[in-house]
Amino acid sequence: KQEVTQIPAALSVPEGENLVLNCSFTDSAIYNLQWFRQDPGKGLTSLLLIQSSQREQTSGRLNASLDKSSGRSTLYIAASQPGDSATYLCAVRVPFQGGSEKLVFGKGMKLTVNP
């Protein structure tokens, strides 16, 4: 059974720091990995998607890497800003029973960037 873990559950940092958010998964048989951002009381916004054949993806100040063999992904946030404060979730798309598939989510990491 695929399990996705994000440690720590919460992080508080001063503005301007470069951050690394970690995500680990137990089964390397994944189709892709997706990082999301969730603001309080809001839905999920997709940040980056990395296909299983890729090593990394970049969007602005965000860079996500994937090491499928070791079951790890990191989300790097450069020069953090108070507006980056949110909960960040990672999810892996995996094969499921009967030929179906599903996204398995981590519990998320709540980030607070202090001005």
Place this chain on the structure above:
Amino acid sequence: DAGVIQSPRHEVTEMGQEVTLRCKPISGHDYLFWYRQTMMRGLELLIYFNNNVPIDDSGMPEDRFSAKMPNASFSTLKIQPSEPRDSAVYFCASTSFRDNYEQYFGPGTRLTVT
């Protein structure tokens, strides 16, 4: 496109009442997912559809929950009868091959059952 649309955004109901949540996926997306989010369990997949057909409903907690997708632009999740432990945020998401199966989420429906 307006993105995934969900209604209502908030629902407060009494135990035993029927609750119907609605979702309109992004036009052209052929996959639709229903999730439930709670503090204790995080995000859980309840059911998903492909081309309006339910593919996997193994996450539906019990027979009180049912979901339908009568056409490509509309889906419902119904709880009957509702119970306090059903209180959660329910999300709908959609995707397609053309988007590399990147899932786009709606804003969610916050359900409170008293």
